[in-house]
Amino acid sequence: MYKEIINTSHKLSTKKYNKDMGNPKAFLTIPRQEAGYRPIHDRISDYSEVEQTLNSRDRKLQASRCMDCGVPFCHWACPLGNKQPEFQDAIYKGKWEEAYKILNETNDFPEFTGRICPALCEKSCVLKLSMDSPVTIRENEAAIAEAAFREGYIKPRNIERNGRKVAVIGAGPAGLAAANQLNGKGYTVTVFDKNEAPGGLLRYGIPNFKLHKPIIDRRIRVMEEEGIHFKMNSDVDVRQLPEGFDAYCICTGAPTARDLPVPGRELKGIHPALDMLAQQNRILAGMTFPKEQLVTAKGKKVLVIGGGDTGSDCIGTSNRQGAVSVTQIEIMPQPPVGQNPATPWPQFPIVLKTTSSHEEGCSRLWSLATRKFLGKNGKVCGVEVEQVEWTPGPDSGRPAMKPTGKVEVIEADLVLLAMGFLKPEHPQFAENVFVAGDAASGASLVVRAIASGRKAATDIDSYLNK
Template sequence: MGKPTGFMEYKREKTKEQPPLERILNWNEYASRLSDESLQTQGARCMDCATPFCHMGIEVRGAAAGCPIQNVIPEWNDLVYKGKWQEALQRLHMTNNFPEFTGRVCPAPCEGSCTLGINEPSVAIKSIERSIIDKGFENNWIVPRIPSHRTGKKIAIVGSGPAGLAAADQLNQKGHSVTVYERADRPGGLLMYGIPNMKLEKEVVERRVNLLQQEGIDFVLNTEVGVDITGEQLKNEYDAVILCVGAQKQRALHIEGSESEGVHLAMDYLTGVTQSLLDSKFKDGKALNVKGKDVIVIGGGDTGADCVATAIRQEARSVYQFGKHPELPKVRTDETPWPQDPNVYKLDYAYEEVAAVKGRDPREYCIQTKKIVKDKNGRVKELHTIQMEKVLGEDGFYYFKELPGTEKIWPAQYVFVAIGFEGVENKIADHFGVNLVRNRIQASIKDFATNVPGVFVAGDARRGQSLVVWAIKEGRAVAASVEEFLTTSVKA
């Protein structure tokens, strides 16, 4: 697996990135490939470690450990090291439908479980993965795979995010006729509108969708179940229906003043900016613009970071991101032992950009917003906060304790709420008559079947908000279950 002594001879090399002060002037992807020679060297660092935990794909304490889709990482690392790029691509595609997505936006739990990562920087798996697929497209190694026969079976997939696309790809290759329904004006789900262009350029998504269309998959856009078509229609017209609608019900902020003008849900902000960029390069004036304003993002996760990066590109006067948890440790602790994801402090792209412009990391830790104050016109003008301390209770659980005397007032004209997602939108469950449990559509992971015969579910709609790589895994798995259902079903 790679060069036997490569991990001792070579150091990890970081993916090329456009300098922060340059990249905030555009909306292009900030990361780019290393040279082929450098990538071969990085592949050489992969150890012959006997048990490659990088592709075990399990959950430990609710977090991914290793690659959920079981990419056989050592094999394509070895092929890249040997310069066998086309063979590496074939091996990668055996487990991953869309490496161009995971190679850009997956947080790479595989690297957290890399054996070399116990005492050295892990193998640059994500960089190598992205490079394999990009090289495949550049060299025209990736061509439409037209099924040689059609079974006559018809499948409807509701939702065109990574789970829906993966299921569609798998079932189409089995010869079934697949139609994907999407309520937005472009396919891709959160890949299209939930992830900013600087992390995932939309040409990358469109390239894959175009390929799927050439292979025979139909996409029906601007079509919402319950508005433009009913669940009953889909159940009657198709042999099986798969719900891949995501967990798009955003969690609202319930504090004094949260209804003030200028307070927006984070995904609404990101979607509007991306849509305006794609439609007109902002010439239509439809994107919410925070230029010259004080911006506060409430919520410490990736969606909040994307809001930070978007606001700094729009030349906000100030940008802060509030999180309730303490700053992460600089190195792996006993709380996240290998092979778990180390969950350590990182200066993500958005924070690096704000630090370059403003001279500071925009994150504020262990902070709670007590209320939002609006002016006489009903518009937000300031936030009132208090610092907290995370303490371990006698029952073994952690609690947050307010620290008197740490109250502070923050000026703000825009507040973006990025505190997560509650689950699926209830109306989709009502339209199909499927059961909901904790705001998720109920289904077994064994067969992904709901309580309604012929209706299946996969992705965030079943498991809750998660990673793109879990969505792809579920899309592939539900496709296998639907394939079995179609071959054993007596439905005409």
């Protein structure tokens, strides 16, 4: 693996911006400083972004901590191949516009990744290995994006058209990245989406307290001014694609949530997580729903099934809606705290993650399998769970689950299922149809969706020019 990292990093990292790194020893005296979250009492009753920002002086100091390693593992770890050492150096020298240009070469939407990327790069930073305090790469990225919008470095481009048309189906981060890249190459791009506004899960999944929706609107405005057409409320049948386009990019995401077909599943009060998350984001955008359609945690004992990020978003949303209690259960065992020998540096560490939503209040339980939902008058009132044990699989393969017979009941009058999404299946498409984002990979991350949308744009361009 190391050979691959070194080869890839040398191949991809260009040092053209960075002949004399500003202060390669700054990390010895300047500690990592995160902007941190707003205090819990302040943030718990609103949906504004929880993360704060540093002033530009402190931001420069943080950027100065980058050592400009010979092999930038951060660059290897980022699915976009962002050139982190180069943009850190530009920030350190106060060259914000240059920092934006470097970042924008590889990332269409740093204002999204700068807010919600799990920062794969930081886990691979050499300062993570040596002092467990990586450079604040993600926050620095967000700071560059904000400076670029604030200072007017991001302006609609005048693009010469090449006479070809491409349809993008799905306006999530993959579709937006594909559209942005293709538009930049001169194609006339139309983006179709069944939702009322673009953004995909950025808008109708990820809570506002992680990503404020005007951040999406601001980017869409630039894209529209550059000539991209958005056709919203357009549910496209991918077996009958709209006519009149030279190529198509299918970016329809991974919309089918994994269900839990155990006895009692039909009871009222059991919902896929997105029923609640998408509805809450729509309510914040001004939509209203009849009372009987509301999925609300107000005054309820909430049980979230699934220990991942979607589950964490349900916790933050439930607490804001006024839940009486929130419990999150996970079938897998609790991951190790801090370090995990199974995922050594520079890999992404599988360790216990405590999000801002966890901090706001919830119980977390592991190694619990759900046996059945319990109900009263047709409504869920609890869940019967069983402790399970996990034993390592042969040849370090998939671990085996063993029931222990230890059963307990967790009271709940709202159950949210956050157990991931099924990998989408597609019909055999014609050769001018390309698939990107979660629609191609299965549920993943925003940064991977953007990378995949960019790759699809390159493939479409090569196809149309072959």
